[in-house]
Amino acid sequence: MDESRARFNDTLLDLSRLIDDEDLLRMKFKSSGEVNIGKKQGEKITNPLHLFTALEERGHLGPHNTDYLKTLLINCCSGKTDGLRVLESYEQRRDTFANPYGNGYLPAQGYTAVPELAPQPQTVPASGPQVVYVIQGGVDQQINNFQQNLNRITSKRKDLDPEITFLTKSLGRDWKFYMRALGVHDDDIEQVSCDHTSLREKIHQCLSLWLEQQQQSASKYKLIEACRHSSVQRNDLATKLESNQL
Known part of the structure; x- marks a missing residue:
């Protein structure tokens, strides 16, 4: 097993400890229709690691493919951010290893920013290579938007x-x-x-x-x-x- 895969597996294990039964139920509901997890396999998903395996089998999760899992964590975990922070930390470390310049930045050339998030240009110090970078961020704003939506749902539920x-x-x-x-x-x-x-x-x-x-x-x-x-x-x-x- 290569080092990047080992880091990814460790991250999934850490995430599994932060997802409770209600979070998992919501994640199963959301993903069942979106990634075509059949009823029979859905019945066998009794912990988060089973769900992660099903997502990988369908090409919706991998060491360099974590966007869908991030969406599930934002939308299905009742505003809790621990799991999202774990995944975000993994992505930053992964991108640092992939970027020879380090610092968690990715070269602007050939890099696709997270949808709906405007990239913020930043240059490295004058002593280093003069390359323009973008910072992948905006998780706090996503969480804030989700929390506002959750508050509206909670209010409707009380009504x-x-x-x-x-x-x-x-x-x-x-x-x-x-x-x-x-x-x-x-x-x-x-x-x-x-x-x-x-x-x-x-x-x-x-x-x-x-x-x-x-x-x-x-x-x-x-x-x-x-x-x-x-x-x-x-x-x-x-x-x-x-x-x-x-």
Whole structure:
């Protein structure tokens, strides 16, 4: 095993210790559709290292291919930055080894900046080679944007908390039909069903996933309409939601 691969494996091991079960569940949900991880393999992913292996097998992760993993860490870890910092530190060390001039800078020629981040030009001291460099950065801004988005989702979740609690207790055996009526994907429903044994926990996790997917579009109206859907026909629940008899 070469040295660069060993450093990469050590980084993945460090990351795996910082990703909890809820983070992993969100990462599996997000990556299942984006990188085509099938249901059968998804069921076998019980720790972060299994997920990393699946991403590598599909060409979405490697020692020099960490952008997708960074996206997962930003979007799926509830604003926690420890894992992102570990990956960022690895990228800086990796780029330092790749750059003969050191200092963590990459030559501007042939270098593609991180999408949506404006590169900042910087020159080395006069005593060294007169080459223009760009600094790869902007993680703090990405985290800040994610945190703002997370705050909006949290606020929406609090607004709908009484309705979510009521549906968690009341849906019963109709819950899968209801989730489909809401627009939750079948693969996500089945993954939640496999990951949890309690019926109420399955319902709550699916509703939480729906809130994350809908974000600001989530509304009490959509919850009520799903109750009235032809495949659900729970007008009793819809009436109680409308009249706030929760």
